[in-house]
Amino acid sequence: xxxxxxxxxxxxxxxxxxxxxxxxxxxxxxxxxxxxxxxxxxxxxxxxxxxxxxxxxxxxxxxxxxxxxxxxxxxxxxxxxxxxxxxxxxxxxxxxxxxxxxxxxxxxxxxxxxxxxxxxxxxxxxxxxxxxxxxxxxxxxxxxxxxxxxxxxxxxxxxxxxxxxxxxxxxxxxxxxxxxxxxxxxxxxxxxxxxxxxxxxxxxxxxxxxxxxxxxxxxxxxxxxxxxxxxxxxxxxxxxxxxxxxxxxxxxxxxxxxxxxxxxxxxxxxxxxxxxxxxxxxxxxxxxxxxxxxxxxxxxxxxxxxxxxxxxxxxxxxxxxxxxxxxxxxxxxxxxxxxxxxxxxxxxxxxxxxxxxxxxxxxxxxxxxx
Numbered sequence: 010x011x012x013x014x015x016x017x018x019x020x021x022x023x024x025x026x027x028x029x030x031x032x033x034x035x036x037x038x039x040x041x042x043x044x045x046x047x048x049x050x051x052x053x054x055x056x057x058x059x060x061x062x063x064x065x066x067x068x069x070x071x072x073x074x075x076x077x078x079x080x081x082x083x084x085x086x087x088x089x090x091x092x093x094x095x096x097x098x099x100x101x102x103x104x105x106x107x108x109x110x111x112x113x114x115x116x117x118x119x120x121x122x123x124x125x126x127x128x129x130x131x132x133x134x135x136x137x138x139x140x141x142x143x144x145x146x147x148x149x150x151x152x153x154x155x156x157x158x159x160x161x162x163x164x165x166x167x168x169x170x171x172x173x174x175x176x177x178x179x180x181x182x183x184x185x186x187x188x189x190x191x192x193x194x195x196x197x198x199x200x201x202x203x204x205x206x207x208x209x210x211x212x213x214x215x216x217x218x219x220x221x222x223x224x225x226x227x228x229x230x231x232x233x234x235x236x237x238x239x240x241x242x243x244x245x246x247x248x249x250x251x252x253x254x255x256x257x258x259x260x261x262x263x264x265x266x267x268x269x270x271x272x273x274x275x276x277x278x279x280x281x282x283x284x285x286x287x288x289x290x291x292x293x294x295x296x297x298x299x300x301x302x303x304x305x306x307x308x309x310x311x312x313x314x315x316x317x318x319x320x321x322x323x324x325x326x327x328x329x330x331x332x333x334x335x336x337x338x339x340x341x342x343x344x345x346x347x348x349x350x351x352x353x354x355x356x357x358x359x360x361x362x363x364x365x366x367x368x369x370x371x372x373x374x375x376x377x378x379x
Contacts, residue, residue, distance in 0.1 A: 119227040132376035134176035139372035142172035146366040158291040174199035221245040239267030257359035274307040297328040299356035348374035
C-alpha cells in the first residue's frame with residue numbers, strides 16, 4: 010500500500026498547481042466568490058459575476074478611475090470597510106434579497122448559485138499551526154499485531170511537541186451527470202514535530218499524508234428538523250510514508266452525508282477498509298481502533314467555530330474503541346484565528362492508531378472545518 014502514496018500525493022498536488030492557473034466560474038450568485046481562498050482567483054470570480062471581464066479594456070480603465078475618485082471622496086467609514094460598498098448586479102439587488110450561503114454551500118458549491126467551476130483552490134480540513142501539542146502518554150514504543158511493525162526499543166520522545174496541518178481541495182469535474190454531481194480531490198498533510206527535543210536533533214515524530222477523491226451530490230430533504238444537503242462517495246488513502254517497523258497505512262471507500270440548519274453543520278462519514286494481503290498489512294486491526302465511521306459536528310456562534318468529532322469501531326467487546334476531538338476557533342485579527350484542540354482516544358495519528366492518549370494543542374488557524 011505504500012507505493013500508492015507518492016502517486017496519489019503527486020496527483021493531488023498537480024491538481025492544486027492547475028488550480029492556481031485556472032479560473033472558469035459559470036454564471037452564479039456573487040456571494041459564492043467569498044469562499045475562494047486565493048486572492049487572484051477570488052478577484053477574477055467577482056469580475057466574472059459582475060460581467061466586468063466582458064468589458065472593453067478602455068471601459069475597465071475608465072471604471073477603475075471612477076472607482077478610485079469615489080474612494081478618495083468617500084467617507085472614511087466606507088473606505089475602511091465599515092460600510093458595504095461592493096457592487097451587486099442590478100437584477101440581483103432590485104429583485105431579490107441577498108441571503109447568506111450556508112457553510113456546506115460555501116465549501117462544496119452545492120446550490121446552483123454557489124457553483125464556481127473547476128480548479129479553484131479551497132480549504133478542506135483545518136489549516137493549523139500548534140506550537141504547543143502536549144500529552145502525558147507519548148507513544149514511545151509503537152506496536153502492531155504484525156511483528157515486522159513492532160518497535161523493540163523505546164524511543165526518547167518528549168511529551169510536548171509541535172503540530173501543523175495543511176489541507177486543500179479542488180473540483181476536477183462539475184456536473185458529472187448533467188447538472189448533478191461534482192468530482193473533488195483533496196489533500197491533507199499533518200505533522201507532529203519534536204521541535205523542543207534537542208537531545209535527538211528535533212525530528213519529525215510522525216507525518217500523515219491523505220490524498221482522496223470524492224463524487225459529491227447536492228440533496229434537498231428534511232430529516233428530524235435538519236436539512237439534508239450533501240451526499241457523496243469517495244476513495245481515501247492515508248499513510249505515514251515510513252519504512253518498517255514504523256510503516257502504517259490503509260485505503261478506504263468512504264461515504265459522505267451532510268446535514269445543516271442555522272448555525273449548525275453535521276457530516277457523517279461511514280467507510281469500508283479495502284483489504285490487504287496478510288503479509289503486507291502493517292496494521293491489520295486498524296479498523297477496530299481508528300473506526301469504521303465518524304461524525305463531525307460544527308457550530309458557528311458569534312464569529313467563533315466549535316467542532317466535535319466522534320469516531321468509533323462500531324463493534325462491541327474487546328473490539329470496541331473510539332475517539333473524540335473538540336476544537337475551538339476564535340477571531341484574533343483579520344483571517345487569523347486562535348485555535349484549541351483537545352483529543353481523547355485512539356488514533357490521533359497513524360503511528361498511534363492503537364495507542365490511547367489525551368492530547369491538548371494550542372495555536373493558530375487560517376481555515377476551520379469545511
